[in-house]
Amino acid sequence: MTITPAMITCDTTDATALATWWAEQTGGTVTEENDGWYVIVAVPGGPTLAFQKVEEPTPGKNRLHLDVVTDDLAAEVERLRAAGAGLVAERGDDSFRWVTMTDPAGNEFCVAPRH
Structure with missing residues (x-):
């Protein structure tokens, strides 16, 4: 049995703004907004990106x-x-x-x- 990566998710204090920025940079499309708490971007030929709203950014360097x-x-x-x-x-x-x-x-x- 194996697993298949389906989505890359990033925590952020403003999911809509960051998802929109990444959609513009990758030629992707925001496909779900979920009231700004979990925003999904479909990237042509690439992985799906998701941006999850959090109260505070994770401290330190992102590990992924x-x-x-x-x-x-x-x-x-x-x-x-x-x-x-x-x-x-x-x-x-x-x-x-x-x-x-x-x-x-x-x-x-x-x-x-x-x-």
């Missing part, structure tokens, strides 16, 4: 994060920054590079070139 890929790393990082993402660090070496960023709620995610 999204890794996203793109055809043009530099252009995508600039687009995400213009959309409100924060830059944490550019990482890697000549063989593989990626960029660690934060979404508007401070959750870290990484952007890498598509292979």
